[in-house]
Amino acid sequence: MQTIHNYDFSGKKALIRVDFNVPLNENFEITDDTRIQAALPTIKKVLEEGGSPVIMSHFGRPKNGPEDKFSMRHLVSHLSKLLGVEVKLAPDCVGEEVKKMAAALKPGEVLMLENLRFHKGEEKGDEEFAKQLAQNGDCWINDAFGTAHRAHASTAVIAKFFPNDKMFGYLIESEVKSLDKVVKNPKRPFTAIMGGAKVSSKITIIENLLSSVDNLILGGGMTYTFVKANGGEVGGSICEPDFLDTARNIEKLAKEKGVNLIMATDVVAADDFSENANTKILPANEIPEGWQGLDAGPESIAKFKKVIENSATILWNGPVGVFEMDKFAEGSKAVGEAIVKATEKGAFSLVGGGDSVACVNKFNLTDGMSYISTAGGALLEYLEGRELPGVAAVRGE
Numbered sequence: 099m100q101t102i103h104n105y106d107f108s109g110k111k112a113l114i115r116v117d118f119n120v121p122l123n124e125n126f127e128i129t130d131d132t133r134i135q136a137a138l139p140t141i142k143k144v145l146e147e148g149g150s151p152v153i154m155s156h157f158g159r160p161k162n163g164p165e166d167k168f169s170m171r172h173l174v175s176h177l178s179k180l181l182g183v184e185v186k187l188a189p190d191c192v193g194e195e196v197k198k199m200a201a202a203l204k205p206g207e208v209l210m211l212e213n214l215r216f217h218k219g220e221e222k223g224d225e226e227f228a229k230q231l232a233q234n235g236d237c238w239i240n241d242a243f244g245t246a247h248r249a250h251a252s253t254a255v256i257a258k259f260f261p262n263d264k265m266f267g268y269l270i271e272s273e274v275k276s277l278d279k280v281v282k283n284p285k286r287p288f289t290a291i292m293g294g295a296k297v298s299s300k301i302t303i304i305e306n307l308l309s310s311v312d313n314l315i316l317g318g319g320m321t322y323t324f325v326k327a328n329g330g331e332v333g334g335s336i337c338e339p340d341f342l343d344t345a346r347n348i349e350k351l352a353k354e355k356g357v358n359l360i361m362a363t364d365v366v367a368a369d370d371f372s373e374n375a376n377t378k379i380l381p382a383n384e385i386p387e388g389w390q391g392l393d394a395g396p397e398s399i400a401k402f403k404k405v406i407e408n409s410a411t412i413l414w415n416g417p418v419g420v421f422e423m424d425k426f427a428e429g430s431k432a433v434g435e436a437i438v439k440a441t442e443k444g445a446f447s448l449v450g451g452g453d454s455v456a457c458v459n460k461f462n463l464t465d466g467m468s469y470i471s472t473a474g475g476a477l478l479e480y481l482e483g484r485e486l487p488g489v490a491a492v493r494g495e
Contacts, residue, residue, distance in 0.1 A: 116140075186210070293318035
């Protein structure tokens, strides 16, 4: 398999699939360029080696062909500034004019193709569309882990037109390596912390993790479905009555597999979902009507910390409370700090999923984690044990 490390980019047009689906404000200014920053090492590698990057990405969710608000033109000047090179913008992502622009690129020049999703063929995984895209480059680099779970034209189907000239970019390579440390070859003890509101959205991941973890900490809103399944009182806490049997099955499976399943035994309960609510510490299974559990209590936090700090591999996906409100952030903050402590002692820690990443950023714990994943859906599907089309296409699987 070719890699970005051993490929000769000199004089080549490198077609790079990135994920530049960044947020803009009402003035079309980028409000968070994390995804663009993440792709820079790969783009710079091609430039430094005398190649010409041809960059392609989706942006937003255009429904009916080209729309100015979803044009890549809003990103060109920012990318030019970051690269120190004037990035040219193609009028489309396929077609004769685009092909000519790509062919005319000199070493060190950069071309950005227009939004891939202006064409229905992208999301349909249309082979003819993929073939037309492929005509814009001599090699194909997939560096968009965020869309690696989609079998789209630019993320997977295009690979067949580059049988000997396809590779991962630095970002996707590091994502896959880091995830494999957790999924395929974890050092033990291995602890996963799964938070979030609903059991229903995490069932497959939890079931898959039970085959590999030593400890599984379940936190956040999903706690109360388990409490209810065991006959406890949850008051007005978030709960999924249709998933009580699922919760019981997860507990049974954990027991069968010898996994230490840990959940909050005490919680910070509130009489309203707001910063101004009255709060009290209650047993997790004794929350009266009119009250709801919004964070882990001190006894639970101490228990979580002890397990985390003695782990060698840690995966964190989802906060254990409503961390957006300072009043209910203590549990999630403590989990983050315990992960940092374990990492300092030599553990490998991976944080993934939007809310967990936002939580780590809020408490300035980013530098203390081994790896922070940029992906949402792709990360979750990888943890579920599914094959990602964008990864398999490069590996030739």
